[in-house]
Amino acid sequence: MPFWDWASDARMPDFLNTPWVTVTTPSGVQSVANPLTTYKFQSPKMPDLFPSLQAQSDDWYLSIPTQTLRNPDTQGGVSNYERVNNELANNGFKAQTVSIKSGRLIIMLTVQLKYSLLMKAPNFNSFTTSSIEGSSIEVLHNIIHAIIGGQWGHMGQLSYSAYDPVL
Secondary structure (H helix, E strand, O other): OOOOOOOOOOOOOHHHOOOEEEEEEOOEEEEEEOOOOOOEOOOOOOOOOOOOOOOOOOOHHHHOOOEOOOOOOOOOOOOOHHHHHHHHHHOOOOOOEEEEEEOOEEEEEEHHHHHHHHHOOOOHHHHHOOOOOOOOHHHHHHHHHHHHHOOOOHHHOHHHHOOOOOO
16 A cells, blocks of 8 residues: 555545445446455465464464454454554554554553654664664554554564555
8 A cells, every 4th residue: 555644544444345346447447355355275385385383383374364454453364454553543643642452462552662763863773674673654654563463463473464555
C-alpha cells in the first residue's frame, strides 16, 4: 500500500478490510475478492520455505492457514479486523501512553518517548534502525506489525509479514 497515515488516523482504511470490491471490467461491473484484504498462499507450499513442524521453526503455525491472517483470536483462527482497528485506535499514537501486548511483546510509549523517537535522534542511522542502541522510528513501525499480526497473525512475524498486502 503506497500510503496510510496511521499517526493521523490509526485505524486501517476500510478498503484494506473489505473482503469484496466492485470493479469495472471489459465485461461490465463485477464483484471480486479484494486483493488487499489477504494473500492466498499458493498450494502446495514448499516445506523447506514453510516449515509446518514446531521442531523446525518458531513460527510453524503460520504455514498452516491457506491465507494471511490479521490478529486472529486463536492459532489458525480467522482475521479479526475489528480487533485490529480497536487496538490501533485505543492504543493510538496520539494517546498519552500506549500499551501494546502482542504475544510476548509489551511496549509502553509515552508522548515524551514518541517525540524523542521522531525528533531527537543524533543521526540518520539512529533515527531509522533498531540495530543501533536507543529508540528509533523502526520501533513505531514494529508496533504496527505487532498490532496487525497479533499473537497468531502473519504480520506479527518477520518471516511472514511481507505476505500481508497491507505492506
